[in-house]
């Protein structure tokens with residue numbers, strides 16, 4: 515699994531932790547410390563969706579969107595399922611030369 519992600523040019527370290535919170539949370543993000551923590555004892559696709567969920571929390575914080583947990587959860591599930599159903603589009607985006 516990936517070890518870091520860049521959000522608006524800020525690199526967040528991703529740490530995989532074992533049973534960290536004792537509740538249903540699959541991850542945590544600290545924009546202040548540029549750190550994402552993800553439960554390690556999950557399948558890779560669940561980890562990937564949890565990372566996306568925490569990225570959306572970070573975006574909401576950085577952009578002052580004030581999204582609540584329901585909005586973050588709904589958007590992460592929606593983006594993840596759209597990405598999985600349209601892999602060719604996301605492969606094209608990944609391969610785009612973004613230089614002017």
Ligand SMILES: [Zn+2]
Pocket residue numbers: 567571583586587
């Ligand atoms: Zn959340």
